[in-house]
Amino acid sequence: MNKPELLAPAGSFASLQAAIRYGADAIYVGGSLLQLRAKSAAFSLEELAKAASYAHQYGKKLYVTVNALAKCDEIDLLKIYANDLHACGVDAAIVSDLGVLVTMHEACPALELHVSTQASCQNHAAALTYYRLGAKRIVLAREMTIEEIRKLSKQIPEDLELEAFVHGAMCMAVSGRCILSSALLGRSGNRGECAQPCRWQYHLVEETRPNHFLPIEQEGQTTAILSSRDLNCIELLDELQDAGVSSLKIEGRMKTEYYTAVTVNAYRHAIDHTAPTELLQHELETISHRPYTTGFYCGELPEDHANRGTYLQTYRFCGVILSVQDNTALIEQRNRFEVGDSLELVSPFALSEKITIDWIRNEEGNPVSVANKVRQKIWIPVSSSTQPGDFLRIAAKPEKKD
Numbered sequence: 001m002n003k004p005e006l007l008a009p010a011g012s013f014a015s016l017q018a019a020i021r022y023g024a025d026a027i028y029v030g031g032s033l034l035q036l037r038a039k040s041a042a043f044s045l046e047e048l049a050k051a052a053s054y055a056h057q058y059g060k061k062l063y064v065t066v067n068a069l070a071k072c073d074e075i076d077l078l079k080i081y082a083n084d085l086h087a088c089g090v091d092a093a094i095v096s097d098l099g100v101l102v103t104m105h106e107a108c109p110a111l112e113l114h115v116s117t118q119a120s121c122q123n124h125a126a127a128l129t130y131y132r133l134g135a136k137r138i139v140l141a142r143e144m145t146i147e148e149i150r151k152l153s154k155q156i157p158e159d160l161e162l163e164a165f166v167h168g169a170m171c172m173a174v175s176g177r178c179i180l181s182s183a184l185l186g187r188s189g190n191r192g193e194c195a196q197p198c199r200w201q202y203h204l205v206e207e208t209r210p211n212h213f214l215p216i217e218q219e220g221q222t223t224a225i226l227s228s229r230d231l232n233c234i235e236l237l238d239e240l241q242d243a244g245v246s247s248l249k250i251e252g253r254m255k256t257e258y259y260t261a262v263t264v265n266a267y268r269h270a271i272d273h274t275a276p277t278e279l280l281q282h283e284l285e286t287i288s289h290r291p292y293t294t295g296f297y298c299g300e301l302p303e304d305h306a307n308r309g310t311y312l313q314t315y316r317f318c319g320v321i322l323s324v325q326d327n328t329a330l331i332e333q334r335n336r337f338e339v340g341d342s343l344e345l346v347s348p349f350a351l352s353e354k355i356t357i358d359w360i361r362n363e364e365g366n367p368v369s370v371a372n373k374v375r376q377k378i379w380i381p382v383s384s385s386t387q388p389g390d391f392l393r394i395a396a397k398p399e400k401k402d
Contacts, residue, residue, distance in 0.1 A: 003271055004237070005247040007063070007163065008264045011041035011254050016051055018257040021389050022348050023268030026061035027051075028094060030253060033081050034068035036118075041253050045084055052089030061091040065253075066104070067116035070097045082108035094139065105134030112136045117165065120174060122148065124155035137161035139249065143174065146236070146243050146297050153244025161246045166237065167263055167284070168251025170228040170295060171198070180226070198226035232292035234270050234280050240297070258317035258334075258391050259287050261346055269351070279351055286315040286344075286393055318343065319392040322377070329382040330363075337394050338370040345383065346391035355382055355392070 008024035010016035019027045029051060030042045043051060048064060055062045064085055070078065082104040085093055093111055095101045096118035105113055114137040115121055115130045122141040130138060140149060142165055153162055171178060179188075180197050187193035203213040233240065237248060248271070250263050266283040269275040284292075288311050295301070319331040337343060339360055345353040360368050361379040371378050 002246075004241050004245060005163075006264065006267055006271060007247050007249040008260060009168075009250055009253040009255070010051075010260065011037065011252075012257065013047070013051065013054075015253075015255075015257040015260045016054065017389075018261040019264050020055065020058050020060055022261045022264040024060065024264050026063060026091070026247070027055060028063040028065060028249075028253070031064045031066065031081075031085065033077060034066045034070060034074065034097075034100070036065060036068045037253050045088055048085070048090060049088040052091070056089065062089070063092045063094055063114065064090050065094045065116070066100060067094050067096040067118050070100050075099060075103055078103045079107035082111050086111040092136065098133075101130065101133055101135060109134070114139060114161075114163065117142055118177060120177070122152070124152045127152060127156050127160060131157065131160045135160070137163055137247070139163040139165075140245075141174075142170065142231075143296050145299060146239050149240070149245060150243040162244050163247035163249055164240055164245045165231060165251055165295075166233040166240070166248045167231055167267065169290075170231050170293070198228075200226075202226075227290065229293035230290040231295050232281075232284055232289075233294055233297060234266060234284060235277055236294060236297055237267070237270055255287075256317065257320075258346070258393070261391055262287050265346065265348060265351075268348070275351055282352065285312070288313045314396055315344070315393045316396055317391065318394045319371075319380075321382070321386060321388050321390040321392070323388055324382060324386050327382055327384060327386075328379055329386055330377060330379055331392065333371045333376050333378060334374060335394070336370065336372045338372075341394060343392045343394050345386060346393060347385065347387065349387070350383075350385045353383060353385065355380075355386075357381070 005025040006023060007026045007028060008019035010019055010027050010029050016027050030037050031048055032042055032044060035042055052062045078100055086108050091112060092114050093104060094114045094116050095104065096116035101113055104111065113135050115135045117139040120141040121127055121130065121138050122144045127138050138160065140162055181194045182188045184197050185195050187195050205213055248267065250267065252259055262283055266280040270280050290311055316335040318335040318337050319333050322330045322332055337357060339357055341357045343355045343357060345355055358381055360371055362368050363377045
């Protein structure tokens, strides 16, 4: 079988560059209309044209999310937007609203359309309906098992592609369609304004004791009882492909370029079978994440699917390699480290390679003992395998107790 597409998120041009360098086959970003993420993650038409050109330069594809639910006064705008996206060189738009799908397909038949997971498609009849209306790909509902995907894939045309999420944030609501943010804050998660109240810490209050707040805990830990675990399917990729999935999708358009680099790197090696799974699992533990789960793919969710507390942060992103010469690198610092620390290199060509910081020099070449100014440029010793565009991380040190 052909290898599946590895589809990566990007909320900035830096993340897009990282996704391509670390092995993504395609990247999805948000545009200026109905993109379901904060405005800070939206690309203008000019930025989309630049991103598409950059992706195509490396033989990659660019998809744009148009997956919020549309209102009446946005339909005519979508007719123009479809043609604008095509003119920018965008390879496909990801939509969820049935009216958006039909409107954009009629306005610009040349623009490929993918049906978002927000549409909750999980049967062949629905998939065939979207196909007849112009869809080229279905992003499957997150509630499906691998066996259910296999059954669906056997009853659809060969040219209707299936895409499935394999990593990143999950939502307790069905395919992410939640009104909790709307109810509590007037910010609709279905319009790209979710405040993520599911991840807040809650207390229990008894009706006749309004000022008596009881913490909701599990085994002595704080618990966000409405918050899901994060998805991690690094061990299920072959099974998903065998079931008919041709695109493996990573979630995370609001995450850093470090997150993009690490996750894409791990899944690239997994798809190519170029590193042991245990090492790739270690890579995925180095990003900030909620406890991991394989979601519904292997059956019903376990009873402890809810997140048992805060995010796990075992490593800190501490620098980007800007240039390298004679085993010395100029880096842009992101988190504190000092002389004597052991850093790990994040590279497409080396996994978890360690670098001991024997010395640090500032940009003028003067020795310093600590790098503690965000985005300052400094010189450090590196290995011969280090290249511009690599990232550096450091294991989080245990908190000192009084």
